[in-house]
Amino acid sequence: MNLATRLAALAVGLVFGGVLCWSGMSSPEVLRAGLLLENSYLFLFFAAALSTAFVGLRLLNRFGTRSVITDEPLACPTQRPERRHVTGAAIFGVGWAVADVCPGPIATQLGQGIAYGIPTALGLMLGVWLYLRREQRAVAAPAPSVRAVTLPDPA
Amino acid sequence: MDHPQLAWYIGGPILGLCVVAMRWLLNERLGATGAWSEVVERISDRRPGLGTRGAFFVGLVLGGLVYVLVAGSPLFHGYGWLTDTFHGAGGNVAIVAILLVSGVLIGYGAKLAQGCTSGNGLSGNAMLSAASTVATGTFFATAIVVSFLIKAVT
Numbered sequence: 001m002n003l004a005t006r007l008a009a010l011a012v013g014l015v016f017g018g019v020l021c022w023s024g025m026s027s028p029e030v031l032r033a034g035l036l037l038e039n040s041y042l043f044l045f046f047a048a049a050l051s052t053a054f055v056g057l058r059l060l061n062r063f064g065t066r067s068v069i070t071d072e073p074l075a076c077p078t079q080r081p082e083r084r085h086v087t088g089a090a091i092f093g094v095g096w097a098v099a100d101v102c103p104g105p106i107a108t109q110l111g112q113g114i115a116y117g118i119p120t121a122l123g124l125m126l127g128v129w130l131y132l133r134r135e136q137r138a139v140a141a142p143a144p145s146v147r148a149v150t151l152p153d154p155a
Numbered sequence: 156m157d158h159p160q161l162a163w164y165i166g167g168p169i170l171g172l173c174v175v176a177m178r179w180l181l182n183e184r185l186g187a188t189g190a191w192s193e194v195v196e197r198i199s200d201r202r203p204g205l206g207t208r209g210a211f212f213v214g215l216v217l218g219g220l221v222y223v224l225v226a227g228s229p230l231f232h233g234y235g236w237l238t239d240t241f242h243g244a245g246g247n248v249a250i251v252a253i254l255l256v257s258g259v260l261i262g263y264g265a266k267l268a269q270g271c272t273s274g275n276g277l278s279g280n281a282m283l284s285a286a287s288t289v290a291t292g293t294f295f296a297t298a299i300v301v302s303f304l305i306k307a308v309t
Contacts, residue, residue, distance in 0.1 A: 006210040008180045013190070013214020014221065016173045016273075021222035021230065022158075023166035028235030030160070035302035045163040045170075046276065052171025053281035060179055067182035074182055079269070079279075079286035088268025089275070089290040093297025095260030097305065098253060100235050102272040103265060104187035104215055106258070111219025116234045119251045123258020128188075128195040130259070131266035 004069050017108045026108045028100035035097055158226050174278050183207055184282075186274025188265040190215065240309045268294070 023045060024030035034042025057076065064074055096102050099120050101109065106124055109117025177185040190212035196202045197209065205212075223229060233239070237250045265271040268290045270279055276294075279287025 005181060005207055009177070009183070009207040009210035010214040010217070012173050012176050012180070012185070013211040014218045015214075016170060016185070016211075017215035017218020018222050019161065019166050019169045019173075019218075020215075021219055022161040022226075023163070024160045024230050026219070027229075027231040028237070029231050032235050032302060035298050036306060037299070041160070041163055045167040046272075048164055048167025049170040049174075049277055050280055052168040053174035053277050054171075054283075056171060056175030057178060057281050060175060064179060067178070067180060069180045070182050072182040074178060076282050077184070078282055078284040081286045081289035085268050085275075085286045085290040086293050088264045088266070089293035090264070090297045091260050092264030092268055092271060093294035094301050095257040095264060096272075096294060097298035097301035099257035099261065102187070103191055103261060104271075104273050106261075107187065107190070107212060107215035108219030108222070111216040111221075112223045112229045113220075114229055116237075116250065116254060119254040120258040120261070123255040123260075124191055124262035125195050125198075125258075126255075127259040127262025127264070128192050128266055129199060129262075131263050132192070132195065132199070132201065 008069055016104065017111065020105050020108050021112060026101065026105035026112065026114075031096075031100040035100070158228075158230055160230070170277065171281075174273075174281055177211075177278075181207055184274060184278045185211070186270050186278055187212075187215065188262075188271040188274050191262065192266065236305060236309060264294075 020026050024041070025045070030039070030041065033039040060074060061076060066073055101117075101120060103124060106117055106120050110121055174185045177183045186208075190208045193202070193205060193208040194212055197205055234250065234254075237253060238246075241247070241249045261271070265274075268275060270276070270287060270290060272294070275284075275287040275290040280291055
């Protein structure tokens with residue numbers, strides 16, 4: 001982990017965060033109007049971002065072989081859907097609709113000095129911490145079915 | 156709104172290019188939840204220092220700061236339906252409590268789903284990861300339903 005790596009990530013974050021503010025993605029009014037289908041901005045913005053990322057990653061995989069700064073082979077990890085993706089996204093969706101803000105914009109609200117961003121940020125950190133704790137306990141105490149495999153064969 | 160909103164056909168593609176830049180420069184999946192998670196892992200002593208995602212998090216916060224310095228103020232006043240519905244000191248306590256609980260749902264849910272609107276919604280879908288598509292469909296559908304429910308009761 002060198003300075004160039006950190007600076008590059010910081011620069012990408014800076015552009016990402018600045019655009020989130022300028023486009024109104026950190027504004028609960030804009031998010032709410034989108035989710036109530038009163039305004040098409042949210043969906044057009046999302047579709048434009050996604051299609052650009054899709055085309056860009058395709059071009060990278062076609063012409064690029066290794067990452068510029070970390071010099072690693074470019075990965076394109078995909079995953080099969082599991083129950084956790086539905087359950088987690090549903091829980092996330094409720095919080096997203098009530099607070100009208102998602103994790104990137106919450107960070108930018110802190111930078112913009114928006115006081116209402118503080119309780120949302122503290123809650124987000126608590127939620128992440130609860131998840132990490134649950135994950136750690138699951139690793140420490142394996143599921144009973146795993147132990148059952150080690151039992152001697154009765155025959 | 157206090158300032159003009161950046162056109163979707165300019166802002167959207169810039170966000171998309173950020174996803175591409177993260178992969179091209181660092182071979183990383185861009186995601187805000189991963190960034191928050193690294194900060195929490197650092198605070199709770201699960202990791203020794205901040206890495207790429209932590210630096211991305213600092214960038215996000217600075218992006219907000221730079222926007223306010225350039226534009227003069229945030230794009231909005233108040234806080235959406237919450238400040239329209241709850242008033243006075245008691246109302247403010249209610250808003251803080253609601254935002255805190257919403258934050259817990261956002262953080263826990265995004266970790267469980269392995270990504271939020273950026274990690275799953277943009278990066279994962281752009282890589283055609285089926286798990287991200289399922290997660291994105293689920294959070295958009297849930298959020299739309301919940302937004303209409305809130306509108307119905309307020």
